[in-house]
Amino acid sequence: MSVLRLATATVGVSGVYVQACGAVVGPKEGEGPLGQEFDRVWPDEGKGYSSFEKAEQGLLQEACDTALQKAAMSWDALDVVLGGDLLDQTVTTNFVGRTHERPLLGMFAACATFTEALALAAILVGSGAAATALASASSHHLTAERQFRFPLELGYQRPPTSAWTSTAAGAVVLSREWRAIQVQAVTFGRVVDIGGKDPNDMGSAMAPAAFDTIERHFKATGLKPADYTEIVTGDLGHFGIDMLKTYASDKGVQFGDELNDCGRWLYDAQNQDTHNGGSGPGCSASVFAGPLTRRLAAIPHGRMLLVATGALFSPTTYQQGETIPCIAHAVQIASTGGDSAP
């Protein structure tokens, strides 16, 4: 096991394996095209909790518990938990930390939080700083909407470019034991701000940040789009992924069918009224921890780049007329031929 600086903020990782994953989603996500591939689907958004905020904590807790159960590990066997969420002061992650009482590293990169946590977890395990680590992220449609936009009861109309914050949580356990999926390299993103100001069009704002990170990752690793089974962005959605393709083409990078997006996959846009697609830290976390790792594990010599994307605004900065700074963090994983599905 080792870590190696390949370039500025791109780190090669060896000997770090995905032990198991947990993905738990809400009812709307369960009715979407990926619904059958999550570990658990909640029957409703609240599941009996006394507030939506507590429900989001329950969702994240279930995703983490599921990952640990599948890894046949106890909470005590975890050296460190890394994660974050959308809520002010990342209270979902912190209040779940109150329950599990493991060393906790709180992260915030909006909807890019999951890959920030997963990348750092891989470096901690790969460097020998930790023997085991859990990376997680969550979001909840009803906590996010009332915090960032309006209470749902208002029934406001959503423009076509708006994203649907997902009710979803994902957790991934890493350690050095050989398994079907290994982490190969990570690239940390930098803030890219093209001057977008519309919080209902984050896909367009985030696409250049996604490209910046992908381009830096390619340069540092010497890989190109065709070298990947899948290149999956976080939540650019229908508008954002098209913008990324155009943007990349202008810069001389041609993506093919390997490029897709967690937010675009999560819902059936035609029938679920989700417009641009899914968003929220839980979107990429749950799609990675559910369908993506399982599918990749079954592909010989499969290689995937997950590029979660985040819009780093707050209601305050929006109200003060600020632009929306964006960021994307990338994690490259590969199948090893191991037969244990994550």
Next chain:
Amino acid sequence: MSVLRLATATVGVSGVYVQACGAVVGPKEGEGPLGQEFDRVWPDEGKGYSSFEKAEQGLLQEACDTALQKAAMSWDALDVVLGGDLLDQTVTTNFVGRTHERPLLGMFAACATFTEALALAAILVGSGAAATALASASSHHLTAERQFRFPLELGYQRPPTSAWTSTAAGAVVLSREWRAIQVQAVTFGRVVDIGGKDPNDMGSAMAPAAFDTIERHFKATGLKPADYTEIVTGDLGHFGIDMLKTYASDKGVQFGDELNDCGRWLYDAQNQDTHNGGSGPGCSASVFAGPLTRRLAAIPHGRMLLVATGALFSPTTYQQGETIPCIAHAVQIASTGGDSAP
């Protein structure tokens, strides 16, 4: 250079040095007992910025710029920036990221954010994942008060246990070049919640979290209080530090004069009406990046443990009747005999 897991979430670090520090504070902090030891003191809280939020960004930017200038480094020479702040969605850190455009890892651990960032930065540099890293944290009295409590214009009365959120920012540049201060070990904290519910008494809530991290750090490193020149908590303040001493004594750990607190040092409680003392991520960041590192560098074989403490609540969790989960992250540094002051 290397990193070594000493115990759960305690990591030994070697070959990582503080290249330089930057500490910039507001006028009240400048009038306090440490006022002469910061790099810059602002003449007022706003300094001509159009909002207090923008002023906080300016404060953090100045602290980072100062650290880089003192290190004779350009922003381009930084592999990665790690940091966070108190504002919703950590917008201070993210918007400064828009200016510097370096790879950015956003952290949130409330007032413990600085040591989370510094500890991770030390691991990234010590493991070889990064050649250089900057760790930072900030807070601003006027942005925090109106977000967490009330607008100052309300003129509400503060109880004796309440802390004064500092207007302060600190930044530390790490790399492998030998300097006067080295990082020796870090311990990541876990959430400790004793059931406190009063956001005006965070020192009492955070003291058990501080002790938990300190005790784990002692066990993992084999060191005891007397082995340190200084053990400095983040912002327990006057009430919290006494509670920590009592709490430790009950558990068989006796602290002596080596134990102190950044929040207690930052203001003259008698004459500055700051009650329990300073708080905010900028408190421990600026006191560490200003007075503490400079003083330690002058002490042969000096060894210091900085234990920043954070209360992980939000206005929402408080209004929902929740308790206040707390955390503390620790970083141990030592003087090397090098003559270059940080």
